Amino acid sequence: MNKNLPKWVDLGLIPLLTLALAFAASGLVVLSIGQNPVEVVQVMLKGALCNPTTDSSCFSGIGHTLYFTTNFIFTGLAVAVAFHARLFNIGGEGQAGVAGVGVALVMLSFDWPNWPIALVVGSLAAMVFGAGWAAIPAYLQAKRGSHIVITTIMFNLIAGALIGYLLVGPMQATGSLPESPTFPEAAALPTFHDMFGWIGLDFDKNAPANITFIMALIAAFLVWVLVWKTRLGYEMRAFGHSEKAAVYAGISPMKITMVAMLISGALSGLMAVNTVQGEAERLVLGAVEGAGFIGIAVALMGRSHPVGVVLAAFLFGILTQGGAELQFALGIPSQMITVIQALIIMFTGSLENLVRIPMEKIFIRAGKGVA
Numbered sequence: 001m002n003k004n005l006p007k008w009v010d011l012g013l014i015p016l017l018t019l020a021l022a023f024a025a026s027g028l029v030v031l032s033i034g035q036n037p038v039e040v041v042q043v044m045l046k047g048a049l050c051n052p053t054t055d056s057s058c059f060s061g062i063g064h065t066l067y068f069t070t071n072f073i074f075t076g077l078a079v080a081v082a083f084h085a086r087l088f089n090i091g092g093e094g095q096a097g098v099a100g101v102g103v104a105l106v107m108l109s110f111d112w113p114n115w116p117i118a119l120v121v122g123s124l125a126a127m128v129f130g131a132g133w134a135a136i137p138a139y140l141q142a143k144r145g146s147h148i149v150i151t152t153i154m155f156n157l158i159a160g161a162l163i164g165y166l167l168v169g170p171m172q173a174t175g176s177l178p179e180s181p182t183f184p185e186a187a188a189l190p191t192f193h194d195m196f197g198w199i200g201l202d203f204d205k206n207a208p209a210n211i212t213f214i215m216a217l218i219a220a221f222l223v224w225v226l227v228w229k230t231r232l233g234y235e236m237r238a239f240g241h242s243e244k245a246a247v248y249a250g251i252s253p254m255k256i257t258m259v260a261m262l263i264s265g266a267l268s269g270l271m272a273v274n275t276v277q278g279e280a281e282r283l284v285l286g287a288v289e290g291a292g293f294i295g296i297a298v299a300l301m302g303r304s305h306p307v308g309v310v311l312a313a314f315l316f317g318i319l320t321q322g323g324a325e326l327q328f329a330l331g332i333p334s335q336m337i338t339v340i341q342a343l344i345i346m347f348t349g350s351l352e353n354l355v356r357i358p359m360e361k362i363f364i365r366a367g368k369g370v371a
Contacts, residue, residue: 005356005363011303015348017355019301019315022347026340035332047325048318061321063192063207068291069317070209070274073216075295076313077223078267080304084227085260086240091137091152092268092292094159095130099269100276101163102129104171104283107183118187119211122277123270130269131262133159138261142254148261156292167285180283189278212274219267220306226263227306236260268292294320297341301348316341 005014027037050061075092082089102125112118137151167178174181189210192203203209227233239246239256247253275287294316301315302308323337347354 005360009359009363011305011308014352014355014359015301015303015308017359018347018352019344021351021354022340022344025343025347029339029343030336033332033336035330040326040330040332043326043329044318044322046322047329048322061204061207063203063209065314065317065321066192066209066213067207067274067279067317068320069313070213070216071271071289071291072294072298072313072316073220073310074267074271074274075291076298076302076309077216077219077295077306078264079295079299080302080306080309081223081227081236081267082260082264083299083304084233084240085236085256086243087138087141087257087260087264088149089134089152089261089264089268090149090293090296091134091155091265092271092295093288093290094152094156094292095133095265095268096271096275096288096292097156097159097163098133099126099130099272100283100287101166101171102126102269103272103276104180104183107187107277108181110184112184112186114186115189118184118277119189119273122187123215123273126269126272127266128269130267130272131265134261134265134268135258138258141261142257163283164285167283171283173282178285182282183277187277188281189273191278208279210274210278212270212278215270215273217310219270220310223267224306232259268295294341297345297348300345315344 030037030040046061048061048065075096078092078095079089103122106121106125107118110121133155134152137146137148137155140146140151141148164178166172167180171180173179189212191205192201192207192209192213193205195211196203197205225233227237235246235251236256236259238249239251239253243253246256271291272287275289276283280287298309298312298316301312302310319337319341323334323340326332326336327334
């Protein structure tokens, strides 16, 4: 945290102002293609929060948005944990993809009696496979000095090739599609329609949001406890601030690098429970849907804090689901949402000082800096 600014400014006001600047720039881009920014926002919000096919319930469509939000919470937390240890894990795509293989293997290996047992075992498999895939670049960084950015990029590509091979070979279902067999019916996770319909909350029965959203919120809380309330979290943050000082204090770089990346990989892997077991109920190509890379933006925008990650994940969930409605209702290409996401990343990551420096000057001159 910047000592010249109160916490509410550093962690709240500045991100909101940079987000406002990003949306203002996005509005100019929308104007440049001949569209009305106000109408675009209205259509996006309706597509993200309301039922895409009917106006009977403006609550049901959010089930689609929360499905994407769940993915982004897991991958955003994964990047945030690594950030605290000064590790740039951009291998979430590969880690979540390989975790999907683990989920599929255990789901197809047993005749599950009920979904709670399947959920626990599937989650453990996802974490083990995700952490295992992250362990290799972590070891290369800690022992061989290989830059973790390069190795995680390479392992994303290797994971994609591996999954492609499995889905046209050993794990392919009968037929020509590159996908695994469908999981047993008892392993299917309850959706929000199943969970909350009986109390009158009208979630779309076709919306893929499921119980893993609750898991994502629990994971966010546990990450907060880990990073700020445990000795291991203190060591990770100390190592992230200064490796030399951490080593002087007796903190092992090997240990912190490995542990942080294992936790990061496990969090990325949990995303596969949502996409593979919860939504598709089988392993398919492209199950990660780019969420591993969006998690980087979510962590940056959320300032690597679990609360910020959850809020940023919800925003990107709105952009993802609302963007599909833009294409359908206004004929705006899906690449426009990519442009908006890129602008948010640019302003919250690279151009934050456009807001931060003036705010520091204001508070310093007003004598309200924090000692």
